[in-house]
Amino acid sequence: MFIETRDLKKSYGEGGSFVQVLKGISIKINKGEMCVIQGTSGSGKSTLLNCIGGLDDIDSGNVSVAGTFVEGLKGEKLSDYRRANLGFIFQFYNLVPNLTVRENIQVCEYLTKEPLNMDELIDVLGLTEHQHKFPSQLSGGQQQRCAIARALVKNPKVLLCDEPTGALDSKTSRDILVLLEKINKQYGTTMLIVTHNNSIKNMVDHVIYLKDGEIYKDYINETKVPASELEDL
């Protein structure tokens, strides 16, 4: 299994403020799969993503990504793990404000010895004409495309997307999802998409629904539709 968690538990706080966010999550995701993690606010979906991405410690259980056990990794090794395996896309893009689109992508290009072709990627993401602009000169969708390009340029094995369309309008959201779908097909990148948008589940292979820190539903989407056909985004 490409991504696997076993009995993953995570809590925050102590005493009266103690919250068990993940209550023994076990999931399995195949390589090249597009997987959506859905759930209401506070269900633990972002926490699950962060635990898989090594951004957050886990209390107990196992997380394995591409054969690497994430729990127990610290410091430089954790950085190396992320560097070798992961690409992140955030709701608020988090681009370096005083670097151009191209330069923002270049920041991550140097993290790997075998990056994707920069120009091709920029072209794929439709950023060619914007590549020399600064983030502040771009629309939200363009910025998110830049963030995707930055995450993809190092050719990660897994792309972790935390509410990638959360800050975008419906049309732009669709464009971004189409793009992700395209990347998945073109590069075979495994994708975990955390979203509360109910429509996105229709375009992915695998749907995990969390409720109060537990898996409420975990199923393979047999009736997936192309992103371009999604409704109610």
Place this chain on the structure above:
Amino acid sequence: MGWILFKRALRDLKTGFARYIALSLLIIFSLFIVISLMAAADTVIDTTEISDRELCCEDGEFSVFVPLRDEELKKITDHGVTVEKMFYADYEINENQVLRAFKVRESINKISLIEGTLPISDSEAVIERRYSEVNNVLIGDKITIGEKEFTVTGIGATPDYNTVIKKISDTVVDSRYFGLIFITPEAYDELYASGCSLASEEYYYAYLLNDVMSEDELKEILEDNTFDVDDVDDEYFKEYWNRMTERKDELLDGIDELKDGADELADGAEELRDGIDEFHEGMTDLHDAVPDLTDGIEALDEGAAELESGVKAYTSAVDQIESGASELSDGAAQLASGASELNSGAAQYGEGVNELSGTVGVMAQSEDPYIAGVAAGFVDPVTALATGYGQIQSGIAGVDSGAAALSAGAYQLYSGIKTLNSNSAALRYGAAALHAGTTELKEGAAEFAEGIDELYDGSKEIKDGSSDLAKGARELSDGVNEFSDEANDLIDEVFNIDLSNLRIFMTKADNPRIDSAADDVQINYSASIIFGILLVVLFAYVISVFIVHTIDQESAVIGALYSMGVKRRTLTLSYVAVPVIVTFISGIIGTLIAVYTPAGIPAQLQDTLGYFSMPKLDIIVKPFILIYGLAIPPVTAFIVNVLVVRNRLVRTPLSLLHNEQKAVRGKELKIKGMKFIPMFRLRQIMREIRAGLTVIFGLFMSLLIALMAINTSVYCSNVKNSYIDLTKYEYMYTYKYPTEEVPEGGYEAVAEGFKKEIYGYTFDVTVLGITKDNPFFDTGDLPDNDSDVVLSSSVANKYNLTVGDIFTLSNDKGERLYAFRVARITDYTASMFVFMDIDRCRDMFNEDDDYFNVVFSDHPLDIDGGRLYSTVSKEEIARSSGVYVEMMAPMVTTMSVASAVVFLVVMYLMVKMMIDRSAFNISLVKVFGFRNREVRKMYLDGNFYIVAIGALISIPLCKLIMDYIYPRYLVSNVGVGVTADYPPVLFAAIFAVIIVLYLAINFVLTGRIRNIKPAEVLKNRE
């Protein structure tokens, strides 16, 4: 990636261009000053070293009463020592100006020409550079000395007059009134022969040891040199000498008396020895008799013991006798009583017998013959009975009487024995006491015997001692006799020293005229290194505050990059790039401006050239200075920022992504009863504590610079004012050859010069014995005892002395140490005086009762110039005292302005950054309806407390630091003992200036707050 992030840094630099330019200008300015000072110091130090070598600067100099004879000179030069005459005479020119004339030097202390040529003809002269500059004497100008006119052909400097002071003890150079002129030997002789010199010619020689002997060895040779008084032309010297020889005779008489006394002592000691011998003999007899005495006492003790024992037996027997006598007495009494009863019975019996006899008689007479017959038969027995009774009565009466007597006797016996017994008790006690006494006597005798033994031993030692004493006294006598002979020779020698050609011997190290510029700038050099680094640290820290601000702003971006695998080291380096670039470029520019513009090193050299007489200075920039200017700023910035930035970046990616503000301090702060705005302000202060501390740090550094300037200003003006205010005499005449009588209207004093070291520099301290009626020094009653003195405040300040301290001075060779206790400190700063009573001073320094060598007066006295070493007038003191103020004024101004600029820039940048950081919140509170005035109170006015508290802490702290540094490092080479104490109003003024500067910044930034629109909330939120 590194390059890409570096591009980010460059763009960040571009974004904050104005602030970085401001900081860069400060760094450039700081580096410019620091590098200029350091390079100028290097130039002066190296030039001094080079010129000392090239111009053959003396190893030392000495002066003599009469010029050395050729053979005396040869004796020195034969060893390989180079000696050259440095004779001079002082001449007055114009009004109040003194030119010291020298012959052109040949091999030592050669002239370094700044321009022109050495004199060739007798009417040509070279003028010392400082005098020529100050008095605008140029080549080709004419100078008239007496009636002789000289044309200036050159302007130069000599290493032996690096500091052109008239007297070694002078503290201030004043080239307006004193300078040097170098002329040909012929012109020199001719000029001196004209008799227009202010005083007699001074015979100084300079020497170079050439590593062939030590200073002490040379001095020893020179001390051996004698001269004939008749060779001296100076009539004042001769007069003085005659007085001294009279004193010599007195000394010789004294030695003779000492000799006689020693002889008498030896005789007395021998007599004492004889007496002690006799005493010892008696003691020996006594010692020998002691065993007999102790044996006798022991026998006595034994006898007493036996006596006591006998008396005990005796008293015991007496006790028994007493008991028997008592019983006997009792028996006798009973016997007497029995006898008495017997007697009484006998009497009754007698009466019975009588009655019977009567009855028988009557019956015998009876007519009844029977009765008469019967009775007749009884007449005889009854008669016999009566007769027997009479005998019995007689016997019983005798018995009675005897028994009574026996009883009385027995009683008497008992009484006697009782008395005897009571006496025998006393006898027993007496015998016991006697025994105890003999026992004590025995013990006492034993101690006595021991005492006698010791006494005997002591007496033996006394005997030996007295013998040694007698021997010693005799040796002393012999020694004194020898001493007398030696003393006579010594006195001759001593008077030869006074006569002695060697008047002054001074090594180069002790000469304050030589190499003083190098000493002076050494302080600049050290201070510059430290201040430069501190300023760069300050500016680097200011930059780091901006960087931290940027990091906080870009927190989520950094978190995103971390989550992609970008490492902290990479990001740290990218953030440190800006301060490193800024400081590096600023360092380069500052260094270049310092090195290559006239405002840099040449301007700093003017400070030296404006005071010291230096040879031509070629700017020297050593590699260290370039390394300092180019490397110290970026390296310091790198270290400071790495420390700060690393700390900021040590957070988890998630924490950064969520922009969790670790530094939101003060949010928990809640003071009961505090109103909203003050509470908000307090929280804002806590939130921006880093920037607040930077402001305080900047304020502290600014104050250090400012207080250095103010200390300098106060110090110089204290010199000026106190010199004038506290100098009450108009003239101080120092005698070379004192007269016997004090000039009328003058107050005599005895001055004894010493040298004392502090902080690596040696200064002249004069013990001044003054008369009680001297009106010029406010010493109060001078202490009567030998050790107490009154210090001038100059000495107290320079040597950090207070009342009760012990202050020591030693003579030239350090063989005699004088210790004084500070009884009082009096305000006097123009010279370093230690005041004492003149008579005590004379005693202390073995001078005659009427000796004096200084005279003070309030008007000019008629004293021949030839008698004097120097005349100091109050006017001269007043003139020279202002030199420091004039000299230091540009530096004081520059430093004051620099400190204000540093404070303003740091304050402005920090407060502006605080406002920028709070822009979102400010716009938010504006949305809520807060007015600009309230917003200003909440976000800006809190800084007032930071500045005010910072100033209240920093001002006294900086003053303490500066007061510690100033005398030790900044004026340690200045022979002036004034303090840089501020009047309280000055502290208030410094505080007021800080507050005014703050208010100016506040005013400017209030506009910035006004310009933050409520819409900012929308714009800044992603």
